[in-house]
Amino acid sequence: MKYLLIFIVFCVCVFVGYVFSSKYNRRKKFFAALISFADKLSLEINFSRERLRVLIENFDETNKKHLLGLDEKFVNYLDKKCELSNEEMFSKIDILKKEEKDIILLFFRTLGRSDVENQTKEIQNFVKRFLEIKNECDVECKKYGTLSLKLGIVAGLFFAVILF
Amino acid sequence: MLEKILPDKFFKIINEKVNLKAVNEIRLRANKPVVINNNGKLLFLAETGLCGDLNKALFASKIIIEDVIFRASECSIYSVNEQIKKGFIITDDGIRLGLGGNVVEENGKVKTITNFSSCNIRIPHVVKNCSLNAFAYICKQSSVENTLVISPPGAGKTTFLRDFVYQLSIRNLPYNVLLLDERGELDYGINSNYTDKIAFSSKSEGFENGIRSLAPDIIVTDEIGQQNDIDAIEYATSCGVKLLASTHADSMETFMAKKLFRPLIEQKIFKRYVLLSKRNGPGTFEGIYDENFCRIYK
Numbered sequence: 001m002k003y004l005l006i007f008i009v010f011c012v013c014v015f016v017g018y019v020f021s022s023k024y025n026r027r028k029k030f031f032a033a034l035i036s037f038a039d040k041l042s043l044e045i046n047f048s049r050e051r052l053r054v055l056i057e058n059f060d061e062t063n064k065k066h067l068l069g070l071d072e073k074f075v076n077y078l079d080k081k082c083e084l085s086n087e088e089m090f091s092k093i094d095i096l097k098k099e100e101k102d103i104i105l106l107f108f109r110t111l112g113r114s115d116v117e118n119q120t121k122e123i124q125n126f127v128k129r130f131l132e133i134k135n136e137c138d139v140e141c142k143k144y145g146t147l148s149l150k151l152g153i154v155a156g157l158f159f160a161v162i163l164f
Numbered sequence: 165m166l167e168k169i170l171p172d173k174f175f176k177i178i179n180e181k182v183n184l185k186a187v188n189e190i191r192l193r194a195n196k197p198v199v200i201n202n203n204g205k206l207l208f209l210a211e212t213g214l215c216g217d218l219n220k221a222l223f224a225s226k227i228i229i230e231d232v233i234f235r236a237s238e239c240s241i242y243s244v245n246e247q248i249k250k251g252f253i254i255t256d257d258g259i260r261l262g263l264g265g266n267v268v269e270e271n272g273k274v275k276t277i278t279n280f281s282s283c284n285i286r287i288p289h290v291v292k293n294c295s296l297n298a299f300a301y302i303c304k305q306s307s308v309e310n311t312l313v314i315s316p317p318g319a320g321k322t323t324f325l326r327d328f329v330y331q332l333s334i335r336n337l338p339y340n341v342l343l344l345d346e347r348g349e350l351d352y353g354i355n356s357n358y359t360d361k362i363a364f365s366s367k368s369e370g371f372e373n374g375i376r377s378l379a380p381d382i383i384v385t386d387e388i389g390q391q392n393d394i395d396a397i398e399y400a401t402s403c404g405v406k407l408l409a410s411t412h413a414d415s416m417e418t419f420m421a422k423k424l425f426r427p428l429i430e431q432k433i434f435k436r437y438v439l440l441s442k443r444n445g446p447g448t449f450e451g452i453y454d455e456n457f458c459r460i461y462k
Contacts, residue, residue: 051240078239081172081231113234115245115276 006163010156017152024137024145026066027095031134033066035127038107042123045116052112053078068093074108084109103129165257166287169235171228174198174209181213188318188446190285192229193264197221201318204442229283236261246364249274250347258288258352286318290353294320294447295327298438301452301461302408303332308339308382310401310433313410314419315440320447321410322349324440325384328408329354332382339406342380344370350386371396375403384408394424401433414441415450416457432456 037059044055056071064071070089077084089108090101107126114122167175170190178184182200189201190209197218198209207214208221215221236253237244244253253261264282268275302311315321329341333356343350343361351361360378362370367385374380383400388411400407413419416439420429428434432455439450452461 045242049243051238051243053239081235112237112239113230113241114278115248116242117275119242 002163006160009159009163013156013159014149014152017149017155020148020152021145023095024141024148028134028137028141029066030068030095031130031137033063034070034104035130035134036063037067037071038123038127038130041111042120042127045119045123049116068095070104070108074111077108100133103133165255165259166285169232169255169259169261169285171231174222177209177211177213177222182209184287185289187287188289189287191282192224192232192285193282194226194229195223198224204445226281229280232283232285233261233263233280245276247347248277251277252347254348258349260286260288260347260349262286288349288352289323290330291320291323291327291447292330293327295324295331297449297461298324298436298452299328299331302328302436302438303337308332308406308408309435310407311409311436311438312388312434313408313438313440314413314416315410316414316442317412318446319440319442321440322386323447324438325350325386325408325410326352326354329356329359329384332356333358339381340379342374342378342383344374344383344385346370346386350384366392367396368392371400375400375405380405382406382408386410387412389424391424394428397428397433398431407434415439416453420457 040059041052041055044050048055053075056075059071070093073089074084077088084105086101086105089105090096096104103126107123110119110122110126112119166178166184170178174190178187178190178200182202186203187200188203191199191201193199198221200207200209200214202214207216208218210217210220210222212220233253234241236255236259241248247253248263251263253263255261262284263277263280264284265277265280267277298311302309313321313324329343330353332339332341333354337358339358341356341359343354343359344365344367345351345361345363346365346367348363351359360374360380362374362378365373367388370385371383374383383405385407386409388394388397388409397407397409411419411425413422416437419425419437435455437453437457439453440446441448441450443450449462451459454460
């Protein structure tokens with residue numbers, strides 16, 4: 001019974017460490033996907049000039065899954081006549097900071113609202129900003145991601161020793 | 165489509181309290197009342213429907229206008245910028261939005277329009293048989309006469325042209341008709357087996373490419389108004405293609421005074437002139453004239 005308890009406590013600690021570390025990883029992947037998404041939009045708007053809905057729906061599946069459903073929420077918003085809101089776009093998304101949400105919301109709000117040249121410039125400006133955030137995320141992930149996992153393991157071992 | 169582009173409040177009133185069939189235009193101007201052209205009469209949109217009382221009128225805002233234009237472009241303004249440069253957007257349903265705002269020019273050419281301040285939503289109508297009075301004068305058994313439809317703006321030129329093509333199609337007359345449609349609104353409601361369409365092309369390019377590649381018997385085009393259009397018409401008639409076109413003028417006298425049309429009048433290129441007005445509502449027949457401007461109908 002005692003060994004089982006030690007094992008459970010150890011697993012819980014490692015799991016908590018993993019959850020914290022995966023948050024950094026998800027943030028990194030999210031911004032990488034967002035940059036790829038914005039780049040694709042910029043390219044397609046320049047060349048095919050296809051409608052937003054079609055461009056977003058055709059965005060590749062691999063990156064799509066890291067966008068946390070923002071693309072789908074935006075497509076849904078296109079069908080409605082309401083303003084794009086923070087609550088609607090980021091409900092159930094907990095890995096983003098408030099200022100990041102504001103920038104992303106602004107990015108989506110500008111989509112489809114100007115001519116090709118201005119739209120492309122706007123998207124490229126957002127891409128620059130997203131790149132900065134992604135670089136910060138990379139650093140965070142390296143710094144705190146592995147640290148969280150290691151701390152989880154160390155904490156697990158610590159409790160295991162105490163319980164033993 | 166109107167449901168998709170208009171604010172819910174405006175659409176609900178128009179849908180429930182206004183006869184949409186009688187609505188020709190909905191004009192939105194920033195911080196001004198919404199004006200509806202209802203069968204030629206200008207009325208304000210109010211909570212209760214249409215009225216002449218400014219105090220009851222609903223007002224449009226700049227944000228509403230920008231949103232209407234955004235929705236009309238299917239949320240992709242960049243995809244319709246070539247149309248915006250010409251001052252309008254056409255929706256898939258043939259609704260034309262005329263745009264007012266700040267024109268951005270570069271090297272003498274219009275680059276785009278920004279800061280939209282007004283928008284004129286023109287609702288296309290199919291008025292079945294509206295060209296029937298003129299049909300017998302234009303369409304002979306073996307051929308179609310070159311015809312110019314003359315009217316002031318909003319008096320039913322495009323509707324007349326559409327119905328004429330429709331009349332040709334239901335009679336199964338074996339003419340290949342080319343709709344040369346600079347603004348993409350001519351083919352609304354036409355379901356003809358003999359009709360091709362070149363949309364959003366200038367008349368000069370459209371005439372040349374269309375004649376070369378589609379070999380039409382008749383070219384139908386809207387709003388002749390520039391020297392290039394006149395050159396294109398001369399080119400088409402020299403190729404033996406028949407023409408059905410339209411232009412703006414409020415009377416035959418005004419039309420004849422236009423220098424631009426003098427060569428066409430002198431060469432008697434058009435054999436028929438159909439004059440329309442808004443006197444008894446859009447599409448009122450004022451007369452049909454021959455190449456010598458003798459009235460042959462009405």
